[in-house]
Amino acid sequence: MSAALDVRDLHVGVGAVPAVQGVSFALARGRRMGLIGESGSGKTVTALAIMGLLPDGLHATGAAVYDGDDLLTLPEDRLCKLRGDRLAMIFQEPMTALNPVMRMGPQVAEPLRIHRGLSRGDADQEALRLLERVQIPDAAEKMRAYPHQLSGGQRQRAMIAMAIACSPDLLIADEPTTALDVTVQAQVLQLLDHLVEEEGATLLLITHDLPVVAQICDQVMVMYGGRIVEVGETEAVFSQPRHPYTRGLLDAIPPIDRDLPDRHLKAIAGSVPGLGEFPSGCPFRTRCPRADEACLEMPAMAGNGHPVACWHPVG
């Protein structure tokens, strides 16, 4: 099966400061890939680079091949034809990603008008069907509402409705459930899961929340300091993490089914450095309990099936 998206040696720089360094991965069609990491790890910048939405001052090199075209070098007019149609993105903050002065109906219908050339009436009808599909209560009424009149969960669902309006091949969801309550989060995850299932789309789910990834992703990539440091099947990565950072993230989550001695979690030392403040060599070495002089040099990703970029992997 061919890859839905093939990212090769992606580098993104903010001026001379590297934000993403040599990221390569392939998304298999119809699969759900999780991309996890903390704020400042380069997850969102990776997604924006793929979508050709990097803000001014950031530049990407490498390749992101979709359907034979390199998205990084594709002219803007051709990218515009793809975005919102074949490629869709769900953004982190629905309040800032939605147009505050546009009613929800026309807003959800917009991709259909642009990419499918539907008439206003047909697009509205389709928008209503989409809002119902993402289970927005009183969808007909909500068509006339402005974004601020919707709850956070409803806004997030409306964004999903827009993103899936044209049945995209590739859906990138950046922290789609972070601001939501657990019960709404469960519904949104179920919705994303069904979309992949029913429409054969490919999902790249970006989050810092490991349990969320465990719910719906087949595979997971772990990112730190602008690099991918571990990749594997979700179950393998979470049950037998190999990178000390992944191990640390898993240990930092309070278990839901048992007590810890003295109510103490194993915490990772220090905090994520700011952009441009990561150490040379392995970006995690200043926080890593296993680091030694070998880590002054960045290790390559090694290992079959479940590769890791570490000189001293766990387990």
Place this chain on the structure above:
Amino acid sequence: MSPASHDHPPGGVLFEVRGLARAYRLPRTSLLLPPRVLTAVRNVSFELRRGETLGLVGESGSGKTTLLRLMLGLEQPDAGRVVYHGGSLRRDVQVVFQDPASALDPRMRVADIVLEPLRVMRLRGDHAARLSELLRAVGLPEAAARRYPHEFSGGQRQRIAIARALASRPRVLLADEPVSALDVSVRAQILNLLEDLRVGYDLTLVLVSHDLSVVRHLCDRVLVMRAGEVVEAGDTRAIFRSPQHSYTRTLLESIPTLKKRRAASA
């Protein structure tokens, strides 16, 4: 279970909350209709005992924060009462908020932020020594005192906010989503710090969180709130083992866990 590190003998009652209610008038949406009313908290009763850790869980809009504000005396109830059985509520009960970035004055140095409660409450003593002690307690270097909040990471800022909350030697610490705005790896550090301080300073802790695993981890007892009401209350482990109310069950079933894979489509 570890040795009885968090088994407290039943202490005296510190807070007594009886039949508490608070409603807010919403802005008019029409000239012809009467303004609508949002009931944030209704008929809430519970006791907070000395030395316990009480979790408040519920989804956004369930009334958790309003309840905290009523306990702090920042809001007056429409009905019912909050009785604090210690000494001075103002001095004894302190709070840590969710977002440390907006809870700290960006133009004040850390030393002034941390010591401000002492100045405002006119508490005497060796403030310089108290400052060093507080910074040490929350794991910040001495040099932090002369710096400004923006020079710190999110986790360090939360440490500053915690140091400020502890300045007046409170007996009760109210923490409103204290780790929600923090990175995963830093969350564990702050949770460990809260537990260390609770034990070290003999604090009674009220923890508001939408993250049930955090509450399960730290709290002896839990109140589950929905639409302003407490729908279930009791021992944390008992509630997580066998929730009685259907809403609590829904909440617990919605928690994503590392093991539960594809529960959605199952």
